[in-house]
Amino acid sequence: MSSIKCDAFKELLKQKGLKITAQRESVLEVLKNHEGNHLTVEEIYEKVKTLSPEIGLATVYRTIQLLSELKLVDKLELNDGFIRYEIGKFDGGKHNHHHLICEICGRVIEAEDDLLDLIEETCRKKYDFKVTNHVVKFYGICNKCSEK
Ligand SMILES: [Zn+2]
Ligand SMILES: [Zn+2]
Ligand SMILES: [Zn+2]
Structure with missing residues (x-):
């Protein structure tokens, strides 16, 4: 991500x-520097500590919750x-x-294409339902594993 962003x-x-705050900035900085990674709170904490050594796990946790509620940070559960x-x-x-x-x-x-516009369009047309968001995960076998 650029500095403009x-x-x-x-x-x-x-x-x-x-x-x-310096601590919020550090959390953002870590997430920004690991774009494309999907980090747990503990992993974020370990990295934030190198920028803000005084920060506690609870503060990192609260900061993440806050940023997540504001939709500035996205959540991902992999089961x-x-x-x-x-x-x-x-x-x-x-x-x-x-x-x-x-x-x-x-x-x-990470699949950069969001191919679900057509489904949302169908929901609108067929069910008169305006979709505002969707949560989708695709499970399967990656190219490296299918080579084996
Ligand atoms: Zn992602
Ligand atoms: Zn989508
Ligand atoms: Zn694999």
């Missing part, structure tokens, strides 16, 4: 009436008992990718 992020925090987080998107909090999860090695591939 990081500024946009800070602008968003300000708009929501939230203070830009392995962990909740993972990644930096959210700026266009109205609408996600811009989906996850392809390998059932053999657990690799998570």
